[in-house]
Amino acid sequence: ETGVTQSPTHLIKTRGQQVTLRCSSQSGHNTVSWYQQALGQGPQFIFQYYREEENGRGNFPPRFSGLQFPNYSSELNVNALELDDSALYLCASSFKGGGKNEQFFGPGTRLTVL
């Protein structure tokens, strides 16, 4: 069983740039969620994708957007980067059904905005 993978591992960008982060979900899963984890904080929910559509969104501005592909992999795009966007971005995959939202996390992408 292949776990959740994310790329790249680390990324350095400057303010105003755009970034794309990628995630491959665990085998058998059909749902991908993205979280932002700032230093010393718990993960904060950004949004979730199911059947290639956004299925819930946290308190993040529209410059945070995403995609889910037919193979259930996903991308997180952030436009007009700000210094506060520096964080660990986590992808989690799950199987939607039965009301149980057990999620399996990838290793994350560490984004630094200078």
Next chain:
Amino acid sequence: AQSVSQHNHHVILSEAASLELGCNYSYGGTVNLFWYVQYPGQHLQLLLKYFSGDPLVKGIKGFEAEFIKSKFSFNLRKPSVQWSDTAEYFCAVGTYNQGGKLIFGQGTELSVKP
């Protein structure tokens, strides 16, 4: 808004000491409850989960947690910690009406002295 509160930011214990980490949540409906652990340099891993049934759940590595509905609590326990338990621990709550969203506490850093 739903929230999760972890009482201790940093806990320091000696090996063989008992551990209890507090977690309280604010939500009146049906919840799924989780404890995740993040070892240094590693990704978030699921320790244990509660969906329904017996409120005392057992997880990996000798950890257990008790769901007390009347107190909105889901405290994590381990009778005897080891140096290898040094990690950050996160409590998370999922609610049926929020789809797959998980709400995390701010985390508790556990340091175990050999």
